[in-house]
Amino acid sequence: MSYITKSPWIIHYDGSSCNGCDIEVLACLTPLYDLERFGIVNTGNPKHADVFIITGGINELNRPIVKNTYEQMPDPKVVVAVGICATSGGVFRDCYNILGGVDKVIPVDVYVPDARPDPSPSLTASSRPWVFSKRNGQRWQRKGGEIIND
Amino acid sequence: MGNRIVVPFGPPQHPVLPEPIHLDLVLEDERVVEAVPTIGYVHRGLEKLVEKRDFQDYVFIAERICGICSFTHSVTYCNAIEHIMGIEVPPRAQFIRTIWMEYSRMHSHLLWLGLAADAMGFENLFMNAWRLREEILDDMEATTGGRVIQGSCKVGGIRRDIGDEKLGEMVDHLKKIRPLLEESNRIFTHDQTVRHRMRGGLGTLTKEEAWDLGAVGPTARGSGCDMDVRSSGYSAYGGTRVQTGHPPPHGGLSGSLPRPLGRGARSSRPRRTCGGKDARRPCRRKGEGQSGWRVLCLLRTAPPWRVHALHKGQRQEEHRPPPVRTPTLTNIPPLVKMLAGIDLADVPVVVLTIDPCIGCAER
Incomplete structure (x- = not known):
């Protein structure tokens, strides 16, 4: 992983999930999986964050909050939708208050679709989002091991 | 006395x-005069979903009311x-359900203990928990x-058995975890950092207030109410000896600390309820534990007649949503009471003492 020259900081927001994914995201940071060994820190401030991790679907009330948080993050930024609910609405898609996945509001780079994601793929996704990023070519470039914005 | 201002706490990302x-x-x-809560950011509408799902499928939806419990x-x-x-x-299914419920409760x-430590800024304790x-x-x-999310429960029993060998391993494992x-x-009871952070009756709720405001679970027990739904003996809890109540607060500690302590202290008991012998042999067992708090509300507030409507051969459109009332929702009025009169800097700690599970509360 020598190409990593920057430790991305994450910000986590619970859309309207059942908490299952939230606690698994937090579990990534705690000793067993220990995402922090890569210097990845869970920050509460969108202005400090590089990776926006959202769990759960989007409803009317949290739509502006997700959008607002995303807009406050500095470029370059990556959005990771953790869980099937964040991906498409999941089992809650038929609920009257669920609009759908996170991509209804903001562009998503990485999807981690599972009803209760094991921390391992979430870990991979959040520690190396640029590798999996769909928009990799457009927004992130690696030049001599340095990640810069285009 | 300054002018009154309104500060949003958690807009709602915090x-x-x-x-x-x-x-x-x-x-x-710096003093909080009043707290006005707003919920609804996690509302999905799960109760209404029962109209679209078969009751056997809804077991899995019900499980996703909350990913923690x-x-x-x-x-x-x-x-x-x-x-x-x-x-x-079958009795064995009842016992295995009880084992899993106890494990759920422990985790x-x-x-929650970890998150409470995190709210105090005690990162090390958070990681350890x-x-x-x-x-x-x-x-x-x-x-x-x-x-x-286990997906192991079904109407009439369970979907997976636990082998006797595995049950033995689990008991051994619990014995190892106990000293940890x-x-x-x-640390929670004696560490100076924790004691200092919880000093001076922070977020105290009297027994009468807790009762009047409808506190349940540890929030009620922290105030001295004797309340534990497991003592009603549902599932296999009938054969267990459930200890309710809290250990007396340690000297000089008052206020909201008994809430974390109560859960912590009881969590330390090895769950002999989950013991191999017990699960094989439904008899009177040694079982200790404290909470059952999340179940409490569901059991109490999913009145049979409501769900009854589901099974009287009615058409799908006539199905009624089962009303679910979870502990966080009932613990919000006590929380508002606790927040009044404390300092702004203490708000995160006090909010965390009720174990706010918003996913449950809003469904």
Whole structure:
């Protein structure tokens, strides 16, 4: 992983999930999986964050909050939708208050679709989002091991 | 005395809260005069979803009311259906359900203790609690296949058995975890940082207030109310000796600390309820534990007649949503009471003492 020259900081927001994914995201940071060994820190401030991790679907009330948080993050930024609910609405898609996945509001780079994601793929996704990023070519470039914005 | 200002706490994204809740704090200088909560950011509408789902499928939806106490929700829903349909669940299934519920409770307690430590800024203790939680989750994953959402409960029983050999291993594992939990508890009860952060009756709720405001679970027990739904003997709890109440607060500690302590202290007991012998042989067992708090509300507030409507051969459109009332929702009025009169800087700690599970509360 020598190409990593920057430790991305994450910000986590619970859309309207059942908490299952939230606690698994937090579990990534705690000793067993220990995402922090890569210097990845869970920050509460969108202005400090590089990776926006959202769990759960989007409803009317949290739509502006997700959008607002995303807009406050500095470029370059990556959005990771953790869980099937964040991906498409999941089992809650038929609920009257669920609009759908996170991509209804903001562009998503990485999807981690599972009803209760094991921390391992979430870990991979959040520690190396640029590798999996769909928009990799457009927004992130690696030049001599340095990640810069285009 | 300064002018009153309103400070939004958690708009609703907030560093201390893993889940979104919004509190408008009316401040006079640094002191909170009043807190006005706003919920609805996690509302999905799960109760209404029952109209679109078969009751056997809804077990899995019920489980996703909350990802932390998930197994308990599925058991509660199954209990309601079994009660209505008159299905008798085999004793072994009852016991294994109870084992999983106890495991759920242990991991839920540790999760919450960790988050409470995190709210105090005690990062090390947070990490330690979550490390211990992983030990519990290992057994959960080995027996159900899922870490947080198990999907192991069904109407009439369970979907997976636990072998006798595995039960023995689980007992051995619990014995190993016990000293670690006790050490963690000792930090919660004796460490100066924690004691200092909880000083001076922070967020105290009297017994009368707790009762009047409808506090349940540890929030009620922290105030001295004797309340534990497991003493009603549902599932296999009938054969267990459930200890309710709290250990007396340690000298000089008052206020909201008994809430974390109560859960912590009881969590340290090895769950002999989950013991191999016990599960094989439904008899009077040694079982200790404290909470059952999440179940409480579901059991109490999913009145059979409501769910009954589901099974009278009605058309799908006529199905009624089962009303679910979870502990966080009922603990919000006590929280508002606790927040009045404390300093702004203490708000995160006090909010975390009720174990705010917004996913449950809003569904």
